[in-house]
Amino acid sequence: MTLADASIAPAVLDRAREASRPALRVATARLEPPLARVAAYHMGWADEAGRELPGNGGKALRPALALLSAEAVGAPTAVGVPGAVAVELVHNFSLIHDDLMDGDEERRHRPTAWKVFGPGLAVLAGDGLLVLAEQVLMDADEADGDRAARLLTEATARLIDGQSQDLSFEARLDVTVEECLTMAGNKTGALLACASAIGAALAGADERTVQALYGFGHHLGVAFQAVDDLLGIWGRPEVTGKPAWNDLRRRKKSVPVVAALASDTTAGRELARIYTDEGPRNEEGLALAARLVEEAGGRARTETEAARRLEQAMACLDSLDVPQGTYTDLTSLAAFTTTREL
């Protein structure tokens, strides 16, 4: 296991964006104009009125994994493009619907799609992106396109399971760490797993290879979510673009919080007492909650989990004979997504 330098990751992502963005835009243009407009706004290509915007939209982690997954089995990058487009479409379907469900009013410093276009069009545009993702794969080269479509459908089902589990955690104080990690595996892991395997599936790779790449993405996804959860509490606002202690303010049942609540420690019990909707939301209360999560071992448990999952991801990758350049790119993305600055 040789984790490459995270500093090359931005270049890897830029290259993936350039390779997949034209096909992504062609696909999105197949939607009815009102839905294409919502999609273009949400993806950051256009303003509310449909005027082209400079800039390059999201960070394209999933497309990058999909393209590298084709390269990992020796196929040309282009073979992975339908996969890159499909996973990015499903990712954006879930963001648009989740923002509505969660009542989030801002994403990437702009009003969310449902705030701008209304809940109705946001629901329908999300539906459109989801179905479009399947179409893009089914239009790809016959048999392998169907295999990729199966991977994507299964991942999407798990993503929806994960969102349902996440919503159901809101009302509970007795969520276990295991349940929380399963939820993260569904909500974040499944689509990263699919992205990491779909290019290889499109290239017609053998099942063992596809499964190993799937495992890489799955564990990476859980590690990524664990780090995201750490950032949600201790991330500095100037880095995350969100207020300090944001997840605590929202009473999120993230991994560190759940680990603390389940810790059977004095700090954990104190946290349980104040971690209700009626609990304090002022800065002092939030600072106290953050301290209690740390004292109860929630932070350390989450850091250990992230490290362990990153190791497991690397073990999956190391079980394969991936070309050196692709290996470097994949591991740089792994480093980039799991060693972000707090």
Next chain:
Amino acid sequence: MTLADASIAPAVLDRAREASRPALRVATARLEPPLARVAAYHMGWADEAGRELPGNGGKALRPALALLSAEAVGAPTAVGVPGAVAVELVHNFSLIHDDLMDGDEERRHRPTAWKVFGPGLAVLAGDGLLVLAEQVLMDADEADGDRAARLLTEATARLIDGQSQDLSFEARLDVTVEECLTMAGNKTGALLACASAIGAALAGADERTVQALYGFGHHLGVAFQAVDDLLGIWGRPEVTGKPAWNDLRRRKKSVPVVAALASDTTAGRELARIYTDEGPRNEEGLALAARLVEEAGGRARTETEAARRLEQAMACLDSLDVPQGTYTDLTSLAAFTTTREL
């Protein structure tokens, strides 16, 4: 063309419901419990608390078409079951999301899913049903399952196009009859077309046969929608379960209204003048609007369209050599859906 007696249709529907309902319930149970609960409530099997209800849910037109489509090519009914389940899941996905988008508070004399469980769970349950439909087909016998999944994905994309077109008509007074029929072909025709072809696709029928059955369902769908639009204005409340002139009250751009508005007649121009959101919504105003639609030829135009489409549907069916019993069942459904009492 021999249109069978519509009176045998209820028995055809009952048989289809019995043949497909167990598989539909097994599939739905794969959802996370909170989503399965929304689905069971919406489909009429359970009350809000998840307690089993007597009765048999919806009328199962789409499952019946799917099962008959397998029988039409000489396959056992069971071959069509995954198709019957999948089209019913997609139909219910669209009902749950459409009710939310349209702000409808009642369906089949009960509060709609979003009213009972909130918009968030309604969105997610709809998403879950959509993905489940793909899974059911992909789990069916390999190659033919993928072929059926393609049919379903294309139909779902068109259904979403149709809903988008329908929403965009709301703000326009210049919708053409052609646009309106295209919308109906997408919103209603595509899924009936898919249902009518999917059993044959699962049975491995040749492409010409699948396309002819698809055509039958497509034209039947447009005829069905035209009749539904007539009922939406002139249907008697005791038959439709909805208030008189319901579509006029809601300012719907249905086929008769659009035909009247586009008619270049005095009555059509008078209708355009009053058919705005600010126009009268009292009983006299609605009665006047209904009379203007009829005077402008909107009713006759729609009746002609329904009859023409039914003929086209029958021509598609007559191009095939369908076993006599199946032919009788299919045409009884065609008669049943297009000759409902006003």
